Amino acid sequence: MDDILNLITGHFNYWMVIVLMMVGLYITISRGNLVKKIVGLNLFQSSVFMFYISMGKVSGGTAPILTDNPDEIYSNPLPHVLILTAIVVGISTTALALALTVRIHESYGTIEEDEILEIDHKTDQALDAAENEAAN
Amino acid sequence: MQNALVAQLPILQIIVPLIAAPFCALLAGGNRSWAMAFATSLVTFAIAVSLFLSVLNGTVISYALGGWAPPLGIEYRIDVLNAFVLVIVSGVGALTLLYARASVAHEVAPRHQGLFYTALILCMTGLLGVTITGDAFNVFVFLEISSLSTYALVATGADRDRRALTASYNYLIMGTIGATFFVIGLGLLLMTTGTLNMADIAHRLVDGGDSRTLRMGFAFIVVGIGLKLAMFPLHLWLPNAYTYAPSAVSAFVAATSTKVAVYMMLRFLFTVFGFSIPFEVDVMHYLVLPLALVGIVAGSVVAIFQDNLKRLLAYSSISQIGYMLVGISFLSHDGLMASIIHLFNHAVAKATLFMVAGAYVMQAGTSSISKLHGVGRDMPYTTAAFLVGGFSLIGVPLTVGFISKWYLVQAAIAEGWWPVAALIVGSSLLAIAYIWRFVEVAYMHPTPTGVIRKEAPLTMLIPMWIFAGLSLYFGIDASLTSQAASRAASGLIAASSLIWQ
Numbered sequence: 023m024d025d026i027l028n029l030i031t032g033h034f035n036y037w038m039v040i041v042l043m044m045v046g047l048y049i050t051i052s053r054g055n056l057v058k059k060i061v062g063l064n065l066f067q068s069s070v071f072m073f074y075i076s077m078g079k080v081s082g083g084t085a086p087i088l089t090d091n092p093d094e095i096y097s098n099p100l101p102h103v104l105i106l107t108a109i110v111v112g113i114s115t116t117a118l119a120l121a122l123t124v125r126i127h128e129s130y131g132t133i134e135e136d137e138i139l140e141i142d143h144k145t146d147q148a149l150d151a152a153e154n155e156a157a158n
Numbered sequence: 159m160q161n162a163l164v165a166q167l168p169i170l171q172i173i174v175p176l177i178a179a180p181f182c183a184l185l186a187g188g189n190r191s192w193a194m195a196f197a198t199s200l201v202t203f204a205i206a207v208s209l210f211l212s213v214l215n216g217t218v219i220s221y222a223l224g225g226w227a228p229p230l231g232i233e234y235r236i237d238v239l240n241a242f243v244l245v246i247v248s249g250v251g252a253l254t255l256l257y258a259r260a261s262v263a264h265e266v267a268p269r270h271q272g273l274f275y276t277a278l279i280l281c282m283t284g285l286l287g288v289t290i291t292g293d294a295f296n297v298f299v300f301l302e303i304s305s306l307s308t309y310a311l312v313a314t315g316a317d318r319d320r321r322a323l324t325a326s327y328n329y330l331i332m333g334t335i336g337a338t339f340f341v342i343g344l345g346l347l348l349m350t351t352g353t354l355n356m357a358d359i360a361h362r363l364v365d366g367g368d369s370r371t372l373r374m375g376f377a378f379i380v381v382g383i384g385l386k387l388a389m390f391p392l393h394l395w396l397p398n399a400y401t402y403a404p405s406a407v408s409a410f411v412a413a414t415s416t417k418v419a420v421y422m423m424l425r426f427l428f429t430v431f432g433f434s435i436p437f438e439v440d441v442m443h444y445l446v447l448p449l450a451l452v453g454i455v456a457g458s459v460v461a462i463f464q465d466n467l468k469r470l471l472a473y474s475s476i477s478q479i480g481y482m483l484v485g486i487s488f489l490s491h492d493g494l495m496a497s498i499i500h501l502f503n504h505a506v507a508k509a510t511l512f513m514v515a516g517a518y519v520m521q522a523g524t525s526s527i528s529k530l531h532g533v534g535r536d537m538p539y540t541t542a543a544f545l546v547g548g549f550s551l552i553g554v555p556l557t558v559g560f561i562s563k564w565y566l567v568q569a570a571i572a573e574g575w576w577p578v579a580a581l582i583v584g585s586s587l588l589a590i591a592y593i594w595r596f597v598e599v600a601y602m603h604p605t606p607t608g609v610i611r612k613e614a615p616l617t618m619l620i621p622m623w624i625f626a627g628l629s630l631y632f633g634i635d636a637s638l639t640s641q642a643a644s645r646a647a648s649g650l651i652a653a654s655s656l657i658w659q
Contacts (some may be wrong), residue, residue, distance in 0.1 A: 050331060063334055070338055074345050101348065104295055108341055111302045115334050118309055122327045125313070129320045138324055 031062040035076035042069035056123045060116060067112045074105040164208075168221035168234040171205045171244065171290060174198060175283040179276050188271040192259050195275040199252040199282065206248040206286075210241040216645065220292070228292070229355035235292030239498070239646035242420045243289045246505050249414045251282040253621040257513055258406035260554040260615050262522045265404045274314055278410065281307040285418045292588030293345055294354045294430065297422065298337065301386070304418075305333045308411055312403040325398035336385025343378030345372050347430075356430050364655060368435045376438055379426055380446075389446075389483060390453025393476045400472035405516025408468060412475055412628040413509035417501050420482050423649060424494070427486065432654035439489065447487040451581055454480035458588035459522040462595070467515045467525040471508065472550060472590055477585070478504045484578065485566055489656060492569035494647035495640070500562035502639055503550065503632070507559060510547035514540050517614035517622070527596055532605030534597075539623070540599050540614050548593035550633070553586045557633040561640070569589045 030037060042065060049062025078101035086096040127133050130141055163170075178198035204624040213219060213236055221234040236244075255278070266274050283306025288297050309330045315322030348354060351362040366372070381392070388396040400408045433439055457477030464470040464481050482504070485497030515525045517540045522530060532542040550559035563582060570579035605611075613619075632639050 047335070052333070056327065059331060063331060067333070067338055070341055070345070073342065077345060077349055100354075101345070104348075104354075107295075107299055111299070111306075111337075114306055115302070115330065118306055119327065119330050119334075122309070122313060122323055122330065125316065125321045126327065129316070129323065140325075142321060 035072070037046040038039075039069050039073045039076070042066075042072065056135065057120075058128065060119045060123070063119070064112070064116060067108075067115075071105050071109060072102040074108070077101045167205055167209055168219060168236060168290060169223065171202065171209065172283060172287050174205070175202050175279050175286070179279040179283065182279055183272050183276040183473070186272040188252075188268055189259075191272040191275040192255070192262075192338040194401060195279050196252070196255045196259075198279055199248065199255045202282070202286070203245075205246040205251045206241070206244040209236055210245045210642075213238055213241045213303050214642065214645075216649075217305055221656070229353050231359035232296050233292040233355055235288050235357070236290060237646070237649050238642055239421070239649060240289045242498070242502070242646060243418065243615045244286060246502055247282065247285045247289065247416060249412045250410060250505060250509055253277075253624055254406055254410040254509070254513075257409065257516070257618050257621040260617050261406045261516045261520055262404060265318055265406075265516075266314050270314055270317065274311070274404075275308040277314075278407070279309045280304075281311060281410070282414075285414055289421055292356050294347065294356055294359065296354075298341055298344060300357045301340070301422075302337055304415065305337060305386075307368065308407075308415060309333070309400075311407045311411070312399050315402045315404050318404070319402050321398070322402035325395075325402045329395040329399045332385055332392075333544045336382045336392075338382070339385065340382030342502050343375045343380075343382060346375030346378065350375065356425070360430050360432050360653065363430075363432065364435050366434070368437070373437050376431055376441070380423075380441065383419055383426065386516040387416050387423060388476055388479055390449050390456060390476060393453070393457075393479075396476060397469055397472040400512075401466055401469040405468075405512060405519050406490075408471075409509050409512035409516060412471070412512050413505040416475065416479055417505050420479070420486075420497070420501055423483075424486065424497070428654040428656075430496075432656075433489070434655045442487045442489060446483055447578075450480040450483035450487060451578065452480075453477060454484070454581070455588070458585055458592065461592040461640050462588065464592075465527050467518065467596065468512070468529055468532070470527070470596070471511050473513060474485065474505075474589070474592065475508060477589075478508070478551065481562070481566060481582070484582070485569065488569050488573055488575075490569060490573060491644075491647050491651050492565065492572055494650055495643045496562055496565035496569050498643035498646050499636070499639055501564055502643075503558035503562045503629070506625050506632070507547045507550035507557075510543055510622055510629060511551070513618065513622040513625070514544040514547065517618050520618070521614055522609075522611045527599055531599055531603040532567075532601075532609075533611060534600035536605060536611040537613050539619055541632075543619075543622045543626040544600070545597065546629050548597065550629045552593055556630065557640075558629045558636070559633075561633060561636045565640075576649075 046062050046066030046069060050059050053059050078098040080095055080097045083095040083097040086099040123133055130138050175198050178194060182194045185191045185194055219236040222228055223232040225384055262271060262274060281304050284300045287300030289299055309326050312329060313323055313326035347359060351359045384391045400412055431438055454477045457473050461470045461473035482497045482500050485493045518530060519525050521537060522533060550557035553563040554560040567579045567582055
């Protein structure tokens with residue numbers, strides 16, 4: 023029993039990361055609404071940010087700024103710096119995805135995946151019919 | 159002065175296109191942006207060739223970014239393998255840009271063209287960066303530079319067909335999931351080793367032993383790269399993205415981005431992880447190899463039933479990527495060499511074929527096979543280039559495709575895996591089926607009355623035939639490519655722990 027409790031409390035940050043990650047991934051895969059998919063993707067990416075940030079934490083450590091105390095314990099700044107880059111990448115991805123969604127809405131009039139597929143299917147059929155008519 | 163410049167070549171390889179990219183946007187005109195982009199790509203290609211020549215004898219160039227010595231600073235590390243890939247990427251980039259001028263003027267709206275060339279140059283920068291860097295996190299940053307610009311490039315196909323938008327959106331979702339998986343893997347690696355420099359990670363993993371964190375990191379990285387290289391069954395983004403992207407983009411992306419992903423796979427498997435734990439070998443033998451074989455067959459079978467030529471080529475790409483993965487999963491010198499040769503050979507053949515498809519889109523207004531009856535007589539030079547590329551996909555002797563299949567089958571037999579060898583040969587029959595379908599339509603059927611098609615302009619024919627010529631030249635005399643591939647394979651094997659197992 024103590025082992026299980028330890029597993030949960032000792033790795034609390036990882037459990038939260040896993041929960042957030044799975045929620046995000048599930049939304050991305052299961053939702054048909056293009057904006058909701060982006061929300062899911064953002065959650066998924068945020069979980070990775072949390073993962074890196076918690077990884078760099080040293081218990082009792084302060085921000086890695088040089089102080090006069092030679093025994094000062096610092097948190098590891100490297101994962102934090104890395105994830106700043108990844109956050110920037112995440113923002114660009116979200117911006118691009120939203121821009122695409124706007125363009126899709128402009129040309130289809132909807133952002134529901136199944137409706138878009140249906141519209142494409144109908145356009146194809148109409149084109150085929152027009153060609154057959156022209157051929158006859 | 160000259161020496162100082164030569165010493166800076168590794169960084170110039172990235173900086174030149176990176177700085178040129180915004181200027182392409184500022185010039186804001188189809189022709190001016192194109193001239194800028196083309197000039198940039200020529201300079202980039204020249205740099206790549208000079209780097210390749212200086213590492214061909216086996217020296218390794220290590221360039222410390224900003225003077226910060228590795229492993230603390232970011233290192234650019236160039237050996238035969240990356241230099242070879244750099245030449246492929248920048249060479250395909252230069253020739254695609256030559257081709258792009260006429261094709262893009264036809265397929266992309268004038269107001270998008272300046273930004274189009276910017277994105278194309280940025281995409282090339284990203285791919286070159288992934289290849290040249292020796293820092294694991296730097297790979298992720300460059301990977302996303304190239305991926306984000308590819309999504310934008312695919313979406314510009316919406317000027318012709320709005321389905322490019324949804325194709326680009328789906329590619330974005332899947333590509334981002336892949337990249338994020340890759341970052342998770344890197345995080346786990348960082349936790350295990352505390353460093354990001356590839357050589358340093360490898361060094362620490364050798365005596366680090368097995369751990370669950372390491373296995374998880376390996377799994378995440380393999381799946382992440384697998385999404386980027388369209389490994390079956392993670393290929394779902396690829397057919398639509400290649401079909402609806404502007405033709406120049408299809409040619410460039412098909413010839414380079416999956417190849418760079420294969421390079422990443424090689425680099426991480428052999429240089430970084432180095433098969434220091436048995437788990438990694440098992441993954442290759444029991445997961446990657448079967449999936450690659452299924453991908454070879456499934457991709458070819460689906461390709462047989464496609465009407466759109468670009469979609470047919472996209473499915474054929476999935477099957478050709480399977481060959482490269484099979485070569486890697488042998489974990490032997492011969493298998494790796496076959497993979498690396500095929501990386502070059504497939505880039506050359508696919509660039510030719512997508513350029514031909516683009517020429518049809520421009521001159522016949524369609525890439526649908528059922529509307530291209532008799533095109534072989536109307537556009538003889540273009541269609542002849544298709545024949546060369548198509549034969550290379552099948553693996554007909556005197557084309558590069560034969561060389562790579564020859565090495566691949568030899569490697570399979572050396573391992574004693576006869577069924578794999580038989581499957582590689584047998585799958586060529588499927589390639590004959592889908593290539594022949596188009597050849598029959600193009601040559602055996604008369605042109606429908608009232609249809610007028612002109613031969614493609616010279617600016618499209620020249621790059622197309624340079625690629626076709628390379629397919630033939632290296633199909634007859636493969637000494638240069640096989641020498642480079644053999645050295646690259648030896649380098650990879652030497653860096654890994656495979657010898658001691």
